[in-house]
Each structure stands twice: as structure tokens, then as C-alpha cells.
Amino acid sequence: MTWRVTVLTLFPEMFPGPLGVSLAGKALASGLWALEARDIRHSATDRHRSVDDTPAGGGLGMVLRADVLAAAIDASDVAPDRPRLLMSPRGRPLTQSRVMELAAGLGPLIVCGRFEGVDQRVIEARRLEEVSLGDYVLSGGEIAAMALLDACIRLLPGVMGKLASGADESFSDGLLEYPQYTRPQAFEGRPIPDILLSGDHARVAAWRLAEAEALTKARRPDLWAAAAKARQKRPKNTTDG
Ligand code: SAH
Secondary structure (H helix, E strand, O other): OOEEEEEEEOOHHHOOHHHHOHHHHHHHHOOOEEEEEEEHHHHOOOOOOOOEEOOOOOOOOOEEOHHHHHHHHHHOOOOOOOOEEEEEEEEEEOOHHHHHHHHHOOOOEEEEOOOOOEOHHHHHHOOOEEEEOOOOOOOOHHHHHHHHHHHHHOOOOOOOHHHOOOOOOOOOOOOOOOOOOOOOOEEOOEEOOHHHHOOOHHHHHHHHHHHHHHHHHHHOHHHHHHHHHHHHHOOOOOOOO
16 A cells, blocks of 8 residues: 655745655655645735744744645645654654554654744644654754655655564664674775674674673663663563564
């Protein structure tokens, strides 16, 4: 089934952009996912097609109007059971587990903010889920939406072929990924670790797990603590699978 995405933006010409090449682009061309980028400005009603206005209470910049944005959402005619996301630095930071949920579900509607953001009332009235890309401020939601979509699309069935599950990657088990190597066997005097050339799959797997754990502990104590907690909660007599 095609994973359908509807993006509401003031800059529809930015799409599919980078999502039109490589893995995502091929998947788009072959119909594994579909994209509709809709111009919020088409829902403006006044003579000047204005979509924004000055912030109530004063201050710098402009705010996207609730009525215009609500009209754009309603006109997109997106089924109510599809996720409705608003890219926003105030949202819950995007995680791989949320990406997996989104990829497994019906494709989302994604609202891209601009200027100082959007009128609070439309977030409430249209039940938009605010999603953040991280603790920094972009000038618009488009690049954030593309990053979210890229992360989802590579997980869609058929997009990555044999790699489809992404099961071995960073975050899939709460750990960062182990270091990767490929040819040449020696690079500027640095050899590939012997174990990886040993052909002993059990020892390779053990080495990779140990490396992933050491990396996670050193670089991301927050992830390490969460992974340790998850391990504790798991009943002792069950195995992963
Ligand atoms: N004044 C706002 C920032 C607005 S930036 C504030 O301080 O919260 C303009 C738009 O860019 C936002 O409406 C949002 O859609 C997008 N954006 C900016 N940073 C983002 C981030 N970290 N994650 C997701 N979207 C972001």
C-alpha cells in the first residue's frame, strides 16, 4: 500500500527536493510512497493573500494566522485517522521509535511553520502534534519535515530491500551503532580490527555489541541509562526475538 504524505507549506516548490533522489526518490517514482505538497497561501481569503499577521501582545516578527491554516488543513481533506504533525521546536523531540510508528502507520499530514510560528488556537483546534527535530531553531518547518520523512521512508517495506528492518542500526536497540570498516585492509597504516576478518560470526557479534555499548556509554549517557533501565524491566526468563 502506498504511504501517503500531505505537506502544508508556504513553499511547495521545496518538495520533493532531496526526497526526489536516491533511495527516497526511487521509492517515490515506484509508488511506495506519494507526496502532495499544498500551498497554505491558496487558503488565504483577503485581497493580498496574507497568511500572517503581527503577534498579539506585541513583539517582533509575524505569526501564521489560525483561520488561514485551519482552512488549509480542512481543504487538504486528510482522513482524521492520519497523524497530524506540526514541525515545531517546542514539540517532543523526534526519536527512532516515533519514526518507526509513523512509518508503520497511515502517512502523516505535516504542517510546516514559518516566521515566528503559528497561532496557538489552530494547534489546539486541529489537534496538531508538535514534533521537534532538536534543540535549535530553523527558519521553517520544511527541512525538518524532510528529515522526518526521510527517516520514515527508508523504513517502508521495499525501500531498502534486504536492509528493510534497519534492525542493526543506531537506536534500534537503544544503543549507538558499532564502528564500520570496509576495504582497503590497511588505510594510512590503520588496519581493520582482526576479529572482523576472522570469519567467526559469534565473536564478531560479541565484539560489535561490546563496541556499541562502550560508544553509547561514552557519548550518550542518557541513552545508556535508558537502555539499562529497559533491560532491568524485561522479565528474566524471556529472550529477545
Ligand atoms: N519563534 C519560534 C520559532 C519559529 S521558527 C520559537 O521560538 O519556538 C519557524 C518555524 O520553523 C517553526 O514554526 C517550525 O515549523 C520550524 N522549526 C524551527 N525549528 C524547528 C525545530 N527544531 N524542529 C522542527 N521545526 C522547527
